[in-house]
Amino acid sequence: MRVFGIDCGTELTGYGVVQMDQRAATSRLQHVADGTIRLNKKHATPQRLAQVYAELCVQIELHAPDVVAIEEVFFAANAKSALKLGQVRGVAMLAAATCNRPVAEYAPLSIKSAVVGYGLAAKDQVQFMVKRLLRLEGDFSSADAADALAIAICHLHTAQTEVQTVLNAKLPAARLNHSGPHPEGVSR
Amino acid sequence: MRVFGIDCGTELTGYGVVQMDQRAATSRLQHVADGTIRLNKKHATPQRLAQVYAELCVQIELHAPDVVAIEEVFFAANAKSALKLGQVRGVAMLAAATCNRPVAEYAPLSIKSAVVGYGLAAKDQVQFMVKRLLRLEGDFSSADAADALAIAICHLHTAQTEVQTVLNAKLPAARLNHSGPHPEGVSR
Numbered sequence: 001m002r003v004f005g006i007d008c009g010t011e012l013t014g015y016g017v018v019q020m021d022q023r024a025a026t027s028r029l030q031h032v033a034d035g036t037i038r039l040n041k042k043h044a045t046p047q048r049l050a051q052v053y054a055e056l057c058v059q060i061e062l063h064a065p066d067v068v069a070i071e072e073v074f075f076a077a078n079a080k081s082a083l084k085l086g087q088v089r090g091v092a093m094l095a096a097a098t099c100n101r102p103v104a105e106y107a108p109l110s111i112k113s114a115v116v117g118y119g120l121a122a123k124d125q126v127q128f129m130v131k132r133l134l135r136l137e138g139d140f141s142s143a144d145a146a147d148a149l150a151i152a153i154c155h156l157h158t159a160q161t162e163v164q165t166v167l168n169a170k171l172p173a174a175r176l177n178h179s180g181p182h183p184e185g186v187s188r
Numbered sequence: 189m190r191v192f193g194i195d196c197g198t199e200l201t202g203y204g205v206v207q208m209d210q211r212a213a214t215s216r217l218q219h220v221a222d223g224t225i226r227l228n229k230k231h232a233t234p235q236r237l238a239q240v241y242a243e244l245c246v247q248i249e250l251h252a253p254d255v256v257a258i259e260e261v262f263f264a265a266n267a268k269s270a271l272k273l274g275q276v277r278g279v280a281m282l283a284a285a286t287c288n289r290p291v292a293e294y295a296p297l298s299i300k301s302a303v304v305g306y307g308l309a310a311k312d313q314v315q316f317m318v319k320r321l322l323r324l325e326g327d328f329s330s331a332d333a334a335d336a337l338a339i340a341i342c343h344l345h346t347a348q349t350e351v352q353t354v355l356n357a358k359l360p361a362a363r364l365n366h367s368g369p370h371p372e373g374v375s376r
Binding site for chain 2: 044045046047049050073074080084085086087091097103
């Protein structure tokens with residue numbers, strides 16, 4: 001399974017692509033790509049939104065993910081900043097819809113819990129764990145790209161947990177029938 | 189000049205097209221079209237945003253306006269509702285950018301002032317004046333379509349005032365030269 005994570009921002013929007021082969025004996029996360037869309041402050045909002053949309057469409061088509069994962073936001077400094085962030089989030093979701101990819105949304109608490117194991121973890125703790133989980137060396141292209149990778153990892157961990165839960169629920173019945181297949185996760 | 193007004197909403201998005209021939213002796217507003225994009229509550233957000241984007245692109249291309257006008261929003265019940273409204277607003281501005289139309293934004297106070305002459309006017313007062321200014325009979329397709337027409341009227345009134353201000357500033361110089369042209373507004 002391949003996931004395209006997006007961290008929306010009014011100036012920088014990060015994206016990160018992570019893959020996990022759930023058929024493998026030990027599911028390992030694999031870093032595929034990450035990047036940052038930097039918006040020109042001199043451009044008007046519609047042009048900036050058009051840039052985010054065009055670049056995300058190109059990257060989603062290029063990496064052909066199974067799912068696009070985006071952070072859910074419930075609070076902001078004020079209504080104006082929430083509205084501006086919403087505008088970028090709207091075109092990001094539209095880019096996923098245009099490329100026919102389903103969208104999954106995760107609360108910041110879930111993302112931090114999935115990556116660090118602690119919902120109130122600091123930004124640098126998240127970045128440290130993203131580097132470690134993906135076996136990356138060097139710096140990220142931006143903090144937003146690191147956040148986007150964290151969102152993608154969150155989806156993969158959540159999907160893996162769901163697959164495992166379904167398998168655990170099915171196992172007793174399979175054992176009773178003496179004909180159950182070996183548990184296998186959803187594979188890309 | 190022809191203006192395409194958009195009133196964004198998370199369930200209904202209204203649009204209204206108004207035209208004014210500024211060359212005419214008495215500039216009269218002319219209703220061209222209005223409509224409402226009704227979103228299916230059962231659809232996921234990305235599909236709803238895709239519907240708003242597709243329908244707005246079709247309507248903007250069809251009516252070929254000089255400008256797309258949208259309401260500015262500075263407050264909302266909470267950050268979550270501001271974010272959701274921002275998502276629709278983002279794809280509306282993207283639709284204008286895709287169709288190569290400039291976007292003008294107006295605060296609710298300016299829209300009410302331009303249409304009713306009073307910034308704190310009630311919704312039904314705005315609708316009454318929109319009907320009167322456009323010489324419409326019968327009901328609007330929705331309150332959102334009426335709001336969209338009000339936004340378009342606001343842009344036309346503002347543009348007319350700006351043209352008049354520029355002409356008034358130029359007139360004394362023209363009179364001094366004894367060769368000034370007759371004042372003429374920007375025409376479609």
